[in-house]
Amino acid sequence: MRKWWPLVAVCLGTFMFLLDTTVLSVALPDIGERLSTSLSALQWVANIYTLVLAVLMLTMGALVDRFGTRTVYVAGLMVFGIASLICGLAPNAGVLVTARAVQGIGGAAMAVTTFALIGAFYRGPDMGRAMGAFGAVTGLAAAVGPILGGILTQYLSWRAVFFLNIPLVAVTVALSLRVLAPGRQSAGTRIDLPGMITFALCAGSLTYAVTSAGEEGWTSPTVLSLLALTALALVVFARVELRSPAPLLDVRLFARASFSAVMMCVVASTAAFAALVYTSVWLQSGLGLGPVRAGLALMPLALASFATSLISGRRLHGKSPRAILATGLLLSGIGCALQSGLDTGSSAGSLAAGLAVTGVGVGLMGPTMGAAVFAALPPERGGMAAGAMTTFRQLGQTLAVAAFGILFQQSGTALPEALNQVLIAAAAAGIIGSVLACIFVPKPAAATASVPARRDLTGSR
Structure with missing residues (x-):
């Protein structure tokens, strides 16, 4: 049984990471009502999290090489937990969206280390069993998310959806520090900061443009400016990546x-x-x-x-x-x-x-x-x-x-x-x-x- 504790630590983090997405889908209408939030603001509560994940996934891979899998995984858990607390205490939509963005930073760190951690501990038949258990956990998170989100929202509050993460983070961090090896580090690993910035600018401006188009129309100055910025950032990103010795x-x-x-x-x-x-x-x-x-x-x-x-x-x-x-x-x-x-x-x-x-x-x-x-x-x-x-x-x-x-x-x-x-x-x-x-x-x-x-x-x- 002892050899499976690392898998338990990884699966706990993955379950929480995925559960936070599926649980929220049911809680969004109540969040909109309680915080007197528009539909576009509700979109950002969902969107900012996945947007930050998308922007940082590639960068987090470089950080894993630089600092090691366990360090990045545990740091991601702690950021995720702190951001969850702020989400649960958010007095308005602005604070909630900001905290969700920070939550995405932690989620990206957790997501990119998952397979690396499993691969570090299991080989052969054990790898097959580990991946089977991991797949079951991801499916379970999708299955229980909507109903758990409904129960928490209806009988407690939408804030409980985020507070639920805090004890889970505490248990997972403690277990991870005990059973996960630090992992290999490489001080010479380069982080493609220009690529990261230009990709974030491209993805963020495109998402903001599409979201704003629903209220302002595609021909509004704001939307057209954002689309132009998206195109410019994409061109710059491509040029940066073509010239980078270690591209994202x-x-x-x-x-x-x-x-x-x-x-x-x-x-x-x-x-x-x-x-x-x-x-x-x-x-x-x-x-x-x-x-x-x-x-x-x-x-x-x-x-x-x-x-x-x-x-x-x-x-x-x-x-x-x-x-x-x-x-x-x-x-x-x-x-x-x-x-x-x-x-x-x-x-x-x-x-x-x-x-x-x-x-x-x-x-x-x-x-x-x-x-x-x-x-x-x-x-x-x-x-x-x-x-x-x-x-x-x-x-x-x-x-x-x-x-x-x-x-x-x-x-x-x-x-x-x-x-x-x-x-x-x-x-x-x-x-x-x-x-x-x-x-x-x-x-x-x-x-x-x-x-x-x-x-x-x-x-x-």
């Missing part, structure tokens, strides 16, 4: 059609989860459900995803990622399409079948997404592939929430119609992603066998 992201990789297409598949895979933010708004503001009943209404997706990921991770291991990823994206899109068609007579049960189909798709995509990304590049670029995948996943979800917010706001007070537009857009994203996977995802014989080395899995070089 080798932009030459996007010359490969397979790599670019797989990154678009990663972005498409986030659409169904982004739509849940607005599904929760409709369930609570449109149907008048309490947070607990709203959380229960979302359970078909979580349970189907959990069950499918457990089965597919074991049964489909070693199979070509092309067909699995294409099927998962297609089912995710079909499920979103089945959820649409809502009207004033629709109930929470109208979503159940579509949510379950989407959940099956999500469960298929989860275990195979990494294999698809690694198949698009030579094995020696595994670290870069892992970093790009996590970055595009977080950035994709951030932009999807912002873009869906525009569709949702354009329909005024007609909530069923507004949600229908969001769900149709999410369905289109899934189906387009499925087509891209069918055409571009390679299927080499060693696609799923080429698991990156421990250092690569941090997303660093």
Whole structure:
């Protein structure tokens, strides 16, 4: 039993990191009401966290090489815990959004060290068991998140969603310091600060532009200025990375059609989860459900995803990622399409079948997404592939929430119609992603066998 304590420490942090996202989706309407917050501000409560994750994932990989896995993991836990306390005490939306940004810093540090820590302690059959347990924990976090968020919000307060993290952080930090080895450090590791700054500017201005477009319109001076800044920052970022001896992201990789297409598949895979933010708004503001009943209404997706990921991770291991990823994206899109068609007579049960189909798709995509990304590049670029995948996943979800917010706001007070537009857009994203996977995802014989080395899995070089 002693050898499994490091896995317990890693899984505790991962559970908390993922739970914080799924729990919040149910709590957002109550946050908006209690803090008298607009929909655009609520978007930032969700978006700022994933945006910071996207911006810092690649940079944190370099910090892991510089300071060691345990140091970065424990530091991330402590930052996450302090930020959670501030979130729970936030008197207004501005403080909450700021604290969520800090929480994202801690979350990025936790996320990039996960696989490296597992790889440091387990080999052979033990690695398979460890990854199986890790997959079950990630599925469990998705499954219990909506209902736990509903219970905490309805019977305590939305603030309890954040306060829950504090004892979890304390236990995880204490256990990590006791059972995790410090990890290898490299004082010569360079941090690409210009790349980090220009990428943050590009991603932040684009997200702000899309979010602002919902209220001000695409032709407003503010939005046009932000889009121009986005384009300028992107050009500068590309030039910086091309010249850097240790780039955050080798932009030459996007010359490969397979790599670019797989990154678009990663972005498409986030659409169904982004739509849940607005599904929760409709369930609570449109149907008048309490947070607990709203959380229960979302359970078909979580349970189907959990069950499918457990089965597919074991049964489909070693199979070509092309067909699995294409099927998962297609089912995710079909499920979103089945959820649409809502009207004033629709109930929470109208979503159940579509949510379950989407959940099956999500469960298929989860275990195979990494294999698809690694198949698009030579094995020696595994670290870069892992970093790009996590970055595009977080950035994709951030932009999807912002873009869906525009569709949702354009329909005024007609909530069923507004949600229908969001769900149709999410369905289109899934189906387009499925087509891209069918055409571009390679299927080499060693696609799923080429698991990156421990250092690569941090997303660093």
